[in-house]
Amino acid sequence: MPLSFDELQQKAQKEWEAFQRAAPSTRILVGTATCGRAAGAQNVVEAFRKALAQEGIHALIHEVGCLGPCYAEPIVDIIKAGHPRITYGNITPEIVPQLVRDYLINDNPRADMALGIHGDGKIDGIPNLFEIPFFKLQMRIALRNSGIIDPINIYHYIANGGYSGLKKALEMTSEQVVAEVQKSGLRGRGGAAFPTGQKWQFLLGAPGPTKYILCNCEEGDPGAFNDKAILESDPHTLLEGMVIAGYATKATNGYVFIRYEHREVIRRTQMAINQMREFGLLGSNILGTSFGFDISIALTGESYVSGEETALMEAIEGKRAMPRPRPPFPAQVGLWRKPSNINNVKTLSYVPEILRRGGEWYAGIGTERSKGTAIVCLSGNINRPGLAEVPMGTSLKSAIEEIGGGAPNGKQIKLLQTGGPLGGIISASQIEVPLDFDAMAGKGAILGSGGIIVADERTCVVELLKILCTFIYEESCGKCFPCRIGTAHILDLVKDITEGRGRPGDTERLLAMGETLTSSLCGHGQLTISPIRSAINYFGDEFKAHIEEKRCPAGVCKALGRQG
Amino acid sequence: MREKVEKVIDSMKGKKPTILSALLAIQEEIGYIPKEAIPEVAGLVGASANEVYGVITFYTHFRLEPPGEHFVEVCWGPSCHVCGGKEVMDAVLEELGLSSDGTTKDKKLTLKRTSCAAACAQGPVISIDHNLRGRMTPEKAREMLARVKSR
Ligand SMILES: Cc1cc2nc3c(=O)[nH]c(=O)nc-3n(C[C@H](O)[C@H](O)[C@H](O)COP(=O)(O)O)c2cc1C
Ligand code: FES
Numbered sequence: 001m002p003l004s005f006d007e008l009q010q011k012a013q014k015e016w017e018a019f020q021r022a023a024p025s026t027r028i029l030v031g032t033a034t035c036g037r038a039a040g041a042q043n044v045v046e047a048f049r050k051a052l053a054q055e056g057i058h059a060l061i062h063e064v065g066c067l068g069p070c071y072a073e074p075i076v077d078i079i080k081a082g083h084p085r086i087t088y089g090n091i092t093p094e095i096v097p098q099l100v101r102d103y104l105i106n107d108n109p110r111a112d113m114a115l116g117i118h119g120d121g122k123i124d125g126i127p128n129l130f131e132i133p134f135f136k137l138q139m140r141i142a143l144r145n146s147g148i149i150d151p152i153n154i155y156h157y158i159a160n161g162g163y164s165g166l167k168k169a170l171e172m173t174s175e176q177v178v179a180e181v182q183k184s185g186l187r188g189r190g191g192a193a194f195p196t197g198q199k200w201q202f203l204l205g206a207p208g209p210t211k212y213i214l215c216n217c218e219e220g221d222p223g224a225f226n227d228k229a230i231l232e233s234d235p236h237t238l239l240e241g242m243v244i245a246g247y248a249t250k251a252t253n254g255y256v257f258i259r260y261e262h263r264e265v266i267r268r269t270q271m272a273i274n275q276m277r278e279f280g281l282l283g284s285n286i287l288g289t290s291f292g293f294d295i296s297i298a299l300t301g302e303s304y305v306s307g308e309e310t311a312l313m314e315a316i317e318g319k320r321a322m323p324r325p326r327p328p329f330p331a332q333v334g335l336w337r338k339p340s341n342i343n344n345v346k347t348l349s350y351v352p353e354i355l356r357r358g359g360e361w362y363a364g365i366g367t368e369r370s371k372g373t374a375i376v377c378l379s380g381n382i383n384r385p386g387l388a389e390v391p392m393g394t395s396l397k398s399a400i401e402e403i404g405g406g407a408p409n410g411k412q413i414k415l416l417q418t419g420g421p422l423g424g425i426i427s428a429s430q431i432e433v434p435l436d437f438d439a440m441a442g443k444g445a446i447l448g449s450g451g452i453i454v455a456d457e458r459t460c461v462v463e464l465l466k467i468l469c470t471f472i473y474e475e476s477c478g479k480c481f482p483c484r485i486g487t488a489h490i491l492d493l494v495k496d497i498t499e500g501r502g503r504p505g506d507t508e509r510l511l512a513m514g515e516t517l518t519s520s521l522c523g524h525g526q527l528t529i530s531p532i533r534s535a536i537n538y539f540g541d542e543f544k545a546h547i548e549e550k551r552c553p554a555g556v557c558k559a560l561g562r563q564g
Numbered sequence: 565m566r567e568k569v570e571k572v573i574d575s576m577k578g579k580k581p582t583i584l585s586a587l588l589a590i591q592e593e594i595g596y597i598p599k600e601a602i603p604e605v606a607g608l609v610g611a612s613a614n615e616v617y618g619v620i621t622f623y624t625h626f627r628l629e630p631p632g633e634h635f636v637e638v639c640w641g642p643s644c645h646v647c648g649g650k651e652v653m654d655a656v657l658e659e660l661g662l663s664s665d666g667t668t669k670d671k672k673l674t675l676k677r678t679s680c681a682a683a684c685a686q687g688p689v690i691s692i693d694h695n696l697r698g699r700m701t702p703e704k705a706r707e708m709l710a711r712v713k714s715r
Contacts, residue, residue, distance in 0.1 A: 034681075034682045034683050034696065035682075035683045035685050035686050035698070037683075037695075037696050038681070038683035038686040038689055038696040038697060038698035039686055039698055039699070040697070042695075070685030070686060071685070073685075073686065219682070220679075220680070221680070222641030222642050222643060222679050222680035222684070223641065223642055223643045223680065223684050224680075224684075225682040225683065225684055225685070228682050260588050260592070260625075261625070262682065263694070298585075299584075299585060299588050300584070300623075301584060301587075301588060301622075301623025301624075301625055301626065302623050302624045302625035303622065303623050303624065304679075315584060316582075317582060318581075318582020318583040318584040318585060318586075318609065318619070319582075319583065319584070319615075319619065320618055320619055320622040320623075321622065321623075377684060377685070378685065379643040379647075379684035379685045379687060380642075380643050380646045380647060380684075380687070381646055381647065385684070385685035385686075385687075386685055387685070417642055421642070451643075451684070453642050453643050453646060453684070454646075455646040456646075458646075459646050464642060464645070464646070467640070467641075467642050467645050468642065471641075471679050474624075474679075475679075477622075
């Protein structure tokens with residue numbers, strides 16, 4: 001007999017309080033999500049094990065997710081009894097023994113290495129973490145627990161409000177849950193920004209008994225890492241969102257769709273699924289009700305198009321990930337021909353809080369037509385790359401300059417590549433645009449999955465477009481011929497321009513081909529025009545210099561001179 | 565090899581395998597898709613060898629040849645690109661004596677270019693035997709490869 005939800009909450013509360021008080025011993029939290037590992041976090045964990053053993057100190061090490069300030073990775077938090085929790089940045093294995101001696105033995109909190117403290121306490125020389133420039137503008141809903149809790153400890157999640165949204169949903173009717181999500185104004189975060197409640201309504205109206213909720217964590221967009229970060233940092237927030245979606249649409253099964261190579265993402269998600277089963281939050285009779293729902297992980301191979309919603313279903317069925325023609329839409333004929341609904345990780349990760357705090361609360365955040373927050377991945381030539389969540393309507397400029405600290409080494413920002421390879425390339429002159437689906441689209445800067453790549457004056461726009469077009473060409477699935485043939489021609493043309501073979505009229509030809517590709521079967525070909533159009537629109541002169549003057553103003557294209 | 569394949573195939577039975585999930589499991593275990601595996605997978609899921617082959621050649625990470633002893637991935641995605649990824653890629657290609665994806669003559673290293681390793685904030689990124697390393701420079705990449713080669 002599983003514990004009742006009240007009992008679960010009480011147990012969770014106790015566990016979380018002990019964690020915060022560092023009982024029974026000091027807690028050391030190392031961020032070992034993908035970006036932490038790329039910065040060597042695994043060696044930091046080892047260094048702590050060794051240093052603790054050497055000094056004979058007992059402490060518990062937790063591997064946590066991504067707090068967001070990737071620029072300061074490896075990031076380590078220490079919770080020592082009687083002290084506020086401290087977040088440290090740039091902790092290399094070499095520093096660890098010293099930090100252990102200084103703070104854990106000699107009680108010197110090493111303010112010089114700290115990024116900030118959590119909570120109300122005070123330590124001389126260390127700011128409150130959420131007041132530092134990287135966090136100040138942030139409002140963390142989907143990322144509320146990321147880097148804060150132990151992602152594989154379900155008690156931590158429950159103690160922080162987890163599964164209360166589900167509990168509440170189960171006391172409502174499916175129709176009421178859909179209405180609540182509709183009230184929130186939530187729009188999909190996978191690219192197309194489709195209203196989530198409306199999509200759920202389609203599935204609710206579809207005949208059962210078997211129906212599927214599919215969560216898209218393919219996240220093949222270079223420059224985007226927020227979906228994987230959520231699953232590595234707080235998998236339960238997504239999984240709770242999926243169960244709520246299942247209840248709202250009277251679905252029976254869910255799949256989390258992840259590329260095989262993200263092993264840590266898969267491992268943490270699977271552990272969370274196992275815990276849910278153990279606690280009666282998955283399977284039949286969820287939380288003692290008559291509602292049953294199950295979730296498994298479906299792996300995909302290397303294929304960008306497998307993130308397209310109908311190709312995704314083909315991949316789960318084990319076939320080549322090629323899109324299906326629509327109609328019929330997935331809500332009519334989906335996975336294994338059953339009605340299905342596909343949502344992005346971020347979309348579903350908002351749902352628990354929307355249920356817990358109400359659709360109206362969520363609708364109060366953001367802009368008229370883009371509700372809630374934007375989860376952005378800042379990378380490229382930027383001082384503070386990382387993962388941040390800000391209310392919609394925050395300007396791109398604030399995100400890049402205040403949170404991201406602008407371009408390094410006093411360089412000028414030249415352009416922004418947003419929304420993945422099928423997004424836009426816009427000039428830095430457009431940086432005042434608010435993070436809002438429609439305002440961004442109006443500038444040709446798709447918000448899409450939230451990737452924002454900042455490039456300074458050293459980047460050649462034509463060469464960057466070549467990188468994107470190479471990706472688009474290599475990843476075309478080959479099913480429909482406009483995309484299969486067109487992307488090859490487009491790439492050839494862009495290559496010609498970078499290699500001094502550009503001819504007058506090439507930009508018009510590129511635009512015309514992009515236009516032709518809008519007749520493709522899926523978004524891959526249809527959206528190929530976006531980066532082309534925005535790049536030519538904002539950087540027409542640079543294309544002209546390449547084509548007519550055989551000159552690359554950034555000095556990047558080797559076949560051309562800088563001065564012509 | 566046959567036993568290795570059969571072991572993976574046996575472990576998939578009863579788990580509602582698909583062509584893709586069976587192939588993923590085989591490559592994860594064996595490092596590539598040996599040709600013996602194709603009829604086995606076909607038999608497991610009730611598909612034709614043609615269909616299996618079609619799936620193998622669609623997903624770009626499936627290999628029909630064994631990889632080298634060590635596996636090197638270099639990201640050429642746009643985030644890494646604007647941070648100097650091209651210089652890192654050029655250094656790796658030169659160090660390995662390759663002009664694109666492939667395995668070195670001595671079968672020691674296999675190079676695969678990747679379009680994003682999901683660590684964009686740490687660009688440029690490379691990975692050696694699935695261990696990611698960010699903030700890469702051509703010099704650091706050369707050093708790391710030299711160490712792997714001498715192993
Ligand atoms: C080529 C292509 C790749 C896509 N890749 C992804 C992806 O990796 N993740 C994602 O959530 N959506 C992706 N999409 C969008 C999906 O088709 C779908 O619209 C989305 O998952 C729906 O979720 P949402 O309603 O929550 O936004 C892709 C679309 C296209 C055309
Ligand atoms: S673009 Fe290189 S890791 Fe994402």
